[in-house]
Amino acid sequence: MSQLHTADTxxxxxxxxxxxxxxxxxxxxCVFGRVCMPQGFSKDALNRLHCLIEHVGPFQAGQTIFxxxxxxxxxxxxxxxxxxxFVIDDKGREQVLGFYTPGELIGLDAVYPSxxxxxxxxxxxxxxxxxSFGAMANLAQELPGLQQTLFQLMxxxxxxxxxxxGDYSAEEKFAGFLLDWGRRLARRGFSARNFNLPMAxxxxxxxxxxxxxxxxxxIRKLSDxxxxxFDRREVELLKPEALRKLASxxxxxxxx
Amino acid sequence: MSQLHTADTxxxxxxxxxxxxxxxxxxxxCVFGRVCMPQGFSKDALNRLHCLIEHVGPFQAGQTIFxxxxxxxxxxxxxxxxxxxFVIDDKGREQVLGFYTPGELIGLDAVYPSxxxxxxxxxxxxxxxxxSFGAMANLAQELPGLQQTLFQLMxxxxxxxxxxxGDYSAEEKFAGFLLDWGRRLARRGFSARNFNLPMAxxxxxxxxxxxxxxxxxxIRKLSDxxxxxFDRREVELLKPEALRKLASxxxxxxxx
DNA sequence: GTTCCGGATTGATTGAAGTCAAGTAGGCGC
DNA sequence: GCGCCTACTTGACTTCAATCAATCCGGAAC
Numbered sequence: 360m361s362q363l364h365t366a367d368t369x370x371x372x373x374x375x376x377x378x379x380x381x382x383x384x385x386x387x388x389c390v391f392g393r394v395c396m397p398q399g400f401s402k403d404a405l406n407r408l409h410c411l412i413e414h415v416g417p418f419q420a421g422q423t424i425f426x427x428x429x430x431x432x433x434x435x436x437x438x439x440x441x442x443x444x445f446v447i448d449d450k451g452r453e454q455v456l457g458f459y460t461p462g463e464l465i466g467l468d469a470v471y472p473s474x475x476x477x478x479x480x481x482x483x484x485x486x487x488x489x490x491s492f493g494a495m496a497n498l499a500q501e502l503p504g505l506q507q508t509l510f511q512l513m514x515x516x517x518x519x520x521x522x523x524x525g526d527y528s529a530e531e532k533f534a535g536f537l538l539d540w541g542r543r544l545a546r547r548g549f550s551a552r553n554f555n556l557p558m559a560x561x562x563x564x565x566x567x568x569x570x571x572x573x574x575x576x577x578i579r580k581l582s583d584x585x586x587x588x589f590d591r592r593e594v595e596l597l598k599p600e601a602l603r604k605l606a607s608x609x610x611x612x613x614x615x
Numbered sequence: 616m617s618q619l620h621t622a623d624t625x626x627x628x629x630x631x632x633x634x635x636x637x638x639x640x641x642x643x644x645c646v647f648g649r650v651c652m653p654q655g656f657s658k659d660a661l662n663r664l665h666c667l668i669e670h671v672g673p674f675q676a677g678q679t680i681f682x683x684x685x686x687x688x689x690x691x692x693x694x695x696x697x698x699x700x701f702v703i704d705d706k707g708r709e710q711v712l713g714f715y716t717p718g719e720l721i722g723l724d725a726v727y728p729s730x731x732x733x734x735x736x737x738x739x740x741x742x743x744x745x746x747s748f749g750a751m752a753n754l755a756q757e758l759p760g761l762q763q764t765l766f767q768l769m770x771x772x773x774x775x776x777x778x779x780x781g782d783y784s785a786e787e788k789f790a791g792f793l794l795d796w797g798r799r800l801a802r803r804g805f806s807a808r809n810f811n812l813p814m815a816x817x818x819x820x821x822x823x824x825x826x827x828x829x830x831x832x833x834i835r836k837l838s839d840x841x842x843x844x845f846d847r848r849e850v851e852l853l854k855p856e857a858l859r860k861l862a863s864x865x866x867x868x869x870x871x
Numbered sequence: 872g873t874t875c876c877g878g879a880t881t882g883a884t885t886g887a888a889g890t891c892a893a894g895t896a897g898g899c900g901c
Numbered sequence: 902g903c904g905c906c907t908a909c910t911t912g913a914c915t916t917c918a919a920t921c922a923a924t925c926c927g928g929a930a931c
Contacts, residue, residue, distance in 0.1 A: 470770035514726035
């Protein structure tokens with residue numbers, strides 16, 4: 360593939376590393392923020408750390424970041440955009456495992472089998488930071504803080520994976536999803552009341568193990584009840600308390 | 616509480632550390648086996664490692680090992696017996712999160728919040744190894760192999776937590792559960808065809824997000840179809856292939 | 872503007888599993 | 902042995918969400 364394509368269609372993996380001076384803007388909300396940003400680590404360590412981080416992208420909506428069974432070598436932090444991970448079951452139906460918004464980390468579940476256990480695709484124009492896991496682990500050998508960060512991130516992912524286990528009504532699941540999404544955006548300084556649900560209804564439905572029609576009906580019901588206002592993919596939570604009450608059936612498993 | 620009770624009712628936490636020379640028997644199947652057993656580590660490291668491992672128990676069936684929100688300091692490896700972890704939702708209903716059979720590790724999901732995110736109780740007379748996580752992490756700082764083991768175990772737990780996510784029929788879920796349980800027993804050298812399901816039907820039901828009645832009916836159906844034979848809690852898989860076909864709907868997410 | 876298309880919504884019907892209620896069977900203490 | 906208690910099973914009925922089928926709507930291309 361030629362390098363002379365437009366920026367939008369070139370192979371995202373071939374994009375040159377960029378230093379666009381946006382560390383403040385992006386890295387401050389990244390889960391690795393405290394690792395990458397110059398505080399607490401020696402200049403030497405930081406230099407080595409920066410050598411093992413690579414900016415990749417942009418990926419356009421629909422482009423694959425990794426495929427199930429690809430050999431594992433790196434985890435990815437979302438800098439901008441949106442990523443979903445999913446598997447395909449034996450009947451060809453897609454099961455969405457997670458959505459990743461800027462600041463969140465993808466791929467820690469691939470460490471053990473040394474292969475990615477799922478597929479990851481961009482749902483929107485997406486920029487990523489690629490962290491070589493082997494190099495990270497080596498560095499963690501010398502930096503207790505980094506080791507601890509990795510342990511914590513992985514531990515958190517266990518709890519996150521357990522989220523929603525149990526049989527809950529469609530309304531409870533969706534309420535929990537809305538609140539969770541708002542909370543994650545709020546971490547980056549956005550409103551937790553007024554936000555965008557940038558993924559397709561079908562993907563939300565798959566993630567919650569519901570039919571798209573059911574999601575539609577739940578949205579209708581929440582609108583009718585005045586609990587939230589939906590306009591296309593925009594959401595405004597009018598009665599967060601009502602949502603919290605609905606979602607309270609779902610245990611939180613140590614997620615903040 | 617007096618130390619003069621019978622062995623069976625004394626506080627399990629007060630049991631003195633034992634060196635019953637059973638390392639070969641128990642530790643060889645433990646997930647930490649290669650860590651605890653003298654291979655690849657210096658004598659010094661091993662001594663320090665053994666200092667941070669404590670044998671606890673026996674816990675009798677029904678006894679609590681830790682409670683949700685207890686401050687986290689250690690992970691536990693099951694030496695003998697059976698443990699279940701669970702949370703209680705806001706309506707007082709129990710959601711079982713996992714069962715742990717000898718050789719398996721409990722508590723890695725507690726690292727991040729530094730509190731246990733669930734309860735753990737013994738379902739049978741249970742012996743545990745208690746590993747101080749802080750001490751482990753310190754040691755991992757010097758032993759790359761130990762650090763890698765911890766990363767792998769945590770990564771595996773992420774995939775394990777994701778198991779069964781998706782909407783599957785009661786029969787598919789139960790078939791997957793049977794095969795998974797057999798596989799885990801097989802790791803310890805037991806038969807994967809002929810084994811015991813030592814937990815209550817209610818607990819299996821909760822784990823699979825089914826009603827106990829539904830589990831009963833699925834068992835009945837599998838019996839009628841000649842797929843497996845059930846006698847009380849004993850199981851014999853007569854047509855493992857049929858089970859595998861049923862369970863094939865559930866993606867395996869990198870579990871062996 | 873008009874057309875086309877895919878995602879989203881709505882309605883009608885079905886079906887799998889939950890609930891409720893009753894009955895059975897082991898295991899244990901006496 | 903007997904009774905009791907708990908776990909499990911079975912049957913009848915209900916319900917929530919899936920499925921099937923028909924629109925609807927908004928955005929992109931022309």
